[in-house]
Amino acid sequence: MTARAATAAEPTAPVTGRLSFLDRYLAAWILFAMATGLLLGRLVPDLGNVLAGVTVTGVSLPIALGLLVMMFPVLAKVRYDRLDTVTRDRRLLGTSLVLNWVLGPALMFALAWIFLPDLPEYRTGLIIVGLARCIAMVIIWNDLACGDRESAAVLVALNSVFQVVAFAALGWFYLSVLPGRLGLEQAALDVSVWEIARSVLIFLGIPLLAGFLTRRIGEKARGRTWYETKLIPRISPFALYGLLFTIVVLFALQGDAITSKPFDVARIALPLLAYFTLMWAGSMALGGLVGLGYPKATTLAFTAAGNNFELAIAVAIATFGATSGQALAGVVGPLIEVPVLIGLVYVALAARRYFPRTAPAADPEGSARA
Template sequence: MTATTAPDSIVKKLSVIDRFLPVWIFAAMGLGIGLGRAFPDLGARLDTVRLDTVSLPIAIGLLWMMYPVLAKVRYGELGRLRARGKLFTTSLVLNWVVGPVLMFALAWLFLPDLPHYRNGLVLIGLARCIAMVLIWNMLACGSNEVAAVLVALNSVFQILFYSVLGWLFLTVIPGWLGADVAAFDVSMWSIAKSVLIFLGVPLVAGALTRIGLTRLKGEAWYEQRFLPRLGPTALIGLLYTIVLMFAMQGEKITRLPLDVVRISLPLVVYFAIMFTSAFFLSRKLGFSYEETASLSFTAAGNNFELAIAVAVGVFGMASGEALAGVVGPLIEVPALIALVYLSLWLRRRLFPGAGEAVLPRRFEGKTPASGPGGAHP
């Protein structure tokens, strides 16, 4: 099936879940606000039992929305890193140097007077995309092999470096700039603890699930039967968590709707700059279109589930940091759809030898089972 340029051609290839993800999130926000008004003491009830600093009902949602995403990561692809050292080095620089620095700069530029939202954006910038990139890469006809390796690589790097970079960008660098960071009291361990719980636990569970079931049932069964059923359940975890979060802070949101707009603006700018800079850098380095698209979408996407989990674990469920994390998926879906169109447009103009954009046969007329944060095979 040849990709068309009709305005709705890319959107139609998305599943209903992904196509209307912003709608589901808005609905969850509305339900949460309604519950908060109907049950003013809901927050106190949620805090009666905790997992570390997070109430157990919220912790369950945070863990569940991460597990399906990490169960689909192909960790075995990491063995192919040596074959394309230049490409993967470029990806690491874009994801773990350029991306965090750019988001930090935009957060301070757009939100100099709103430190809590600014911190939330910084957490998003550090949470590199580990799965949703696969669906955007597929729609833009990028390399599935390269995308799979980059997803696995980012998963490992987030375990190793997220807490260090979080402490650096939330505490050390703002201190150098003269900002008052004492009020936040963010330690490296507080971030590391949240990462170990809300990324480490589902990562181990996801890896064991893949290893165990592929040995028992085979890779084809796991990819074609198990993941399409497990993947969409990530949406349940995300929406469940959003409902409870907005039940606790819904009144603040209804009072400050412009804050949501202010959080959205740096995110839109971030997506545009990260994608275009990664795209043109990759082309200048001589990568093929397929490699360029994979590098660009991996650099532009973010793991909002992790950002939300860390924000809730470190700053609390009713914090501005957590709100910034929730706004992220609202902006990501329409922004990345637009970037798929841009990628295909740039392909025709900058890579004339690449030919027409052809969707893989197994995706013709349908979209892989999906969910937030990339619960796609």
């Protein structure tokens, strides 16, 4: 994040050698943050109650702050003057919509029933995770894998809009209508459009506006060269600091639930592992087949595989309670998603050599990507 990898036209240098020290050992930092959170949750009395004492749209305030800090630097890097070229790419937008809102929820529904036919609470929680499409951490994974930032911003915004209008309807379909048609029993989901919209506005709208204003004001005051070469390198590390802080708090909140039910966690983890792997690999391959090129194919893959676990956890807690199996399934989501997707960052960087080489687009003002 703090140093971008070389373009696809430079495949000979080792992948890890082009990453900063922080980025190079990110998998280790994340595992350390997860372990720290779990230990704190188990060892510090009432820490979970303190952290959960103040919430924003059903999400702990420390987690909310961590998410905002995490997303701001990446959104400050986005070249908003290039977004029009992304919105004209109907191939990318159409493929992303199908993957996110047709194949993604259907795949999670199928995996939940295949792996958890006898555990309805966990099954419902997984289906909710599958309905909550990415709007947060995926921006981090995409940036680490050298995906297209502008495309990621557009796809995340598109997912946010669809999330507001489609989440409740899809929840009703996958938790009530479809199981009934198939002769299966399932719990209903009661969540308002406003609850979803509020979550999207807070966790995406605030950092998006802050990132846009930072670039606009910074470039106007000091120029693009200063902005790209001086300011961006200074604020970039805070994205990973925010990510690690969020992970520590998240796992501190649920440390007892996770460590006290290891077998349940393992059963929930299996369909999640299958989901993230299938969605990412299938989307990456599809992006290559339709000729998107490495940066956009990578963005397509991560935006299709990632999920908005903040919304999923908030909905599960609000609908079924903080100690419910549905809430536990939501918490296990990032437990599996974080290490799997950071691993797929390295897979993506290694796979870059198999994509056609393309020269980087010329920048009329001579600025380089941070």
